Amino acid sequence: MPIDFELSAGSQISLEHYNKIAREQMRPISRKYDLEEHTLPTEWVDYWWSEGRKGPQDKGAFQNDGFVTVCLQAEELCWGDAGLYLRMPTPALGGSAVSAAGTKEQRSKFMNAFREEGGHPIWGAMAITEPNAGSDSAAIETTADYDEATGEYVLNGTKIFCTAGEGAATVDGGFVVVWATIDKSAGRGGIKSFVVPANTPGMELIGCEKKLGIRASDTATLRFEDCRVPAENLLGSSEVKKKDPKKSGANPKDKGFKGAMATFDASRPIVAAMATGIGRAALDFLKEELERQGVEIRYDAPPRELTAIERDVIEMEAELRAARLLTWRAAWMMNSGKPNNLEASMAKAKAGLAVTKITQKAVQLLGPVGYSKKLLVEKWMRDAKINDIYEGTQQINQLIVARRILDYPSAMLR
């Protein structure tokens, strides 16, 4: 079977367009918002809302590659700055959840505001993680009790580490997708996701994390106290499928938990692309610096003749390319409607580890100047690490890959 790695003309145009944005809009303010954590990067947010989100205007009739193009955009913009990328006014993970588990009506109800011209910047977010539930998302304790008298769900619980949570919870027009259980006795079957519009009474922003990297991104703690949302804000079915004791894992007929988990099949390739962007930023800079110093990388020299630096750079390049190809494959499968749970986790696990190795090596090879805040390389090293933690840690994604390859249910491999 022939394999076509050629990007379509539309993707090529997008790639150049987002690279220009990364160079001209993001890089110049990258250090500023790394230092000024918790300050809204107004110039970037306003630019994205008024201009950036329109995409390339000169694309004409050229087709892009759908979800692969989304990953290209993530790579280019994170080459610019990953923290600013995460602070863009977009539906983000909240949007992925609505797309994965919501109905057509819900998609237009909650997502249209992000497409409308004018207005003010708004954000979407997804809140799964809690003080006692992270990797094991089925252990979440936030409850959603149905109030028959009003036809509303009443949410109670605390969510932590919610990316874009500050904007999504407090700026009218945005929303947070909150995972909660409607029936604890049903385990995973009882877990559903709910769209909580910004400023809904009972949803409170407690504060934002101080972080190692991606410091331009707001990572919020949100408390829900008798927070009421209409029943129509439940994504997917309200039916609770009790777990078959002979089986483990998500009940395939349960759209609620399964739908929510499907969010990750879309979001993990994007995180892998983000990681690739940060890794490429460090590698590009390293190669330019080596060139300035007169060091040539001989890609075609026999291995026994390579210097240590050449070997390191070639290895970094290979890691990056492998991560990118896995990412594009997972994205392409998503595009084609093929189940990509295995490939999404493979891409995320590979890219998360590759970017931490590549950025650390870049700091190492540049020596003390690489460690200095005069350059952005130390920042990229700090920004890299999160890609191996959120959207499923390295270990969790490896576990998913093993389960899928071996066809083991989660109870047999945990």
Ligand SMILES: Cc1cc2nc3c(=O)[nH]c(=O)nc-3n(C[C@H](O)[C@H](O)[C@H](O)COP(=O)(O)OP(=O)(O)OC[C@H]3O[C@@H](n4cnc5c(N)ncnc54)[C@H](O)[C@@H]3O)c2cc1C
């Ligand atoms: C900056 C940032 C942004 C985030 N954004 C969001 C967001 O937008 N929404 C959201 O819901 N969450 C978000 N998170 C949370 C993130 O997804 C979780 O931190 C992550 O899933 C890990 O969960 P945990 O923190 O409970 O760690 P734990 O699950 O306690 O993991 C601790 C360690 O144990 C390992 N471990 C756990 N279980 C296993 C196992 N079965 N086998 C092997 N090793 C295991 C993990 O790999 C990890 O190394 C964010 C986190 C950060 C830091």
